[in-house]
Amino acid sequence: MDLIMLGGTVLTLDARDSRAEAIAVDDGRIVATGTSAEVAALANEGTKTVRLEGRTVVPGFIDPHNHFSLTAFEPVAVDCSMPPLDGKRGALDAIAAAAAGAEAGRWIWGIGYSSRRGREPAELMRRELDAAAPENPVCVIDSSVHACYANSAALAIAGIAAATPDPHGGRILREADGSPAGMLWERAMNPVHQRSMAGLIEYYGEQAVADLVEQNALRHLAAGITSVGDANVMPEGAAMYRMADSRGQLPIAIHQMRAGDQFFAPPERAAAGEFTEDDVSDRLRGGTVKIFMDPVFPRSAGWKVHADGHREHLGAPYYTQEEADRLALAAASRGLQVAIHCLGTWAIEQGLDALERAIREYPSAAVTHRIEHFSQPTREQIARASALGVIVCHQPPFFYQGGDRAAVTLAELGIDAPPAPMRMLLDEGVAVAASSDFPCAPLEPLKGLFSIVSRRTRDGVEQVAPEEAISATEGLRLYSLGGARAMSRDHEVGTLEAGKRADMVVLSHDPGAVAAEDIREITVQQTYVDGQRLFERLPAVHQARAATGRPPPSAEPRAATAP
Ligand SMILES: [Zn+2]
Incomplete structure (x- = not known):
């Protein structure tokens, strides 16, 4: 037996909502659930034991609709979220700071901005983005992911000019003379989004992109998520996943929902069965066509x-x-x-x-x-x-x-x-x-x-x-x-049933045993994929105790001192 977890609450979520105190895992699969005594009896030499100390084990969270291939670039993108930014000025300042440190011509990506939020809801304008980043193409994706904001360099690369008609299912917001104002709705954002994503992949290269995918997976694991469905996989996204998977850098399963060749383009090739090779590995799945x-x-x-x-x-x-x-x-x-x-x-x-x-x-x-x-x-x-x-x-x-x-x-x-x-x-x-x-x-x-x-x-x-x-x-x-x-x-x-993969999350508390209002205070303490612990959150006091066998100085009662 590779792993046993004892002394907690195991919510199997099977058809009978069975509960147990303990769970046993071998070779990445769940072998048994039961009382701590029953499961402890399965241990042999080399079995790792996790003492749950009252914590709760649930099946790994599954997030079947998520835009993972987009958020993978978060560490190298400009965070324009509101909060913490309070609106347009903050976003433009952040973009200017990023552009000042970037070599000319490199794509600047912004994420999290919303023209519908902030203290004074406003679009980012092309001319404002030009002033913030005069030497770089800029693509800021709206937090809805249904629009983006582009500067002149980005629009030029995407081939969008005053004479470009609005595509069916999209709109180029315009200045009085018909030139693009900066915001692109829906299908109008397709070429800017696609060219910028391809540009980022090219700039960073395969190894760094694989690292970004892996890093994003670790963030998901920290939230207890063990499988993700990417709800709109374009050819660029599929390439990113292969870069990570072929290097063994895909610690969670990704279910690819194939889209068109650009974000809102009709998924013609996907519907024609061109991507059935999406089922490329144990971690990388496919077989789904996404239609907006x-x-x-x-x-x-x-x-x-x-x-x-x-x-x-x-x-x-x-x-x-x-x-x-x-x-x-x-x-x-x-x-x-x-x-x-x-x-x-x-x-x-x-x-x-x-x-x-x-x-x-x-x-x-x-x-x-x-x-x-x-x-x-x-x-x-x-x-x-x-x-x-x-x-x-x-x-x-x-x-x-x-x-x-x-x-x-x-x-x-x-x-x-x-x-x-x-x-x-x-x-x-x-x-x-x-x-x-x-x-x-x-x-x-x-x-x-x-x-x-x-x-x-x-x-x-x-x-x-x-x-x-x-x-x-x-x-x-x-x-x-x-x-x-x-x-x-x-x-x-x-579910946590014998024979299934041991994708599990250890929660600080049983969500059913706390007040509904307190569920969001529960913490994810450990996350396992195929029986492997890939995330662990330990308070410093536990880590210090584990290292030295005794509580750290900060946890000891303070000595009384004279005033
Ligand atoms: Zn979505």
């Missing part, structure tokens, strides 16, 4: 339901129903999983229609299709998702971040379900997976879990739709087995 059904800018494709029942259509989807059906059918005909991003009610309706057709024409027991976000569903659509058996890949961190505002919006639209209607979804029998959509919302699963159990937002004093609360166990299942199903990996991860 609606934008964020200027708004999602929604419905306003009037008192007489009339549905007013708002915004516009990326695709007509026929176009969406064609992509979904092409992918489903090849046995690929289809995952459709649907924010607004109109987009959800089109997404459900496309998946219904795909399921009818190409029924498959092996593949379960997905709807991503499902942000503004009606009760009727929730029932449809259940009847179709599709997986709803939800993001509790969006609720954490702005569930109170979302509740107001939904009420104004006349939608008959509240934000993050978890109780409704589960009672209706919908297969739900929880995810982060990081960097669009906070990464840490415990923050999302806190919000769907407590029904509170980050700073919310009041609960939002408290009747939609689910239990901590139900929430944990969305973050483990739910995600595993979304990635077609439930046969190997998602």
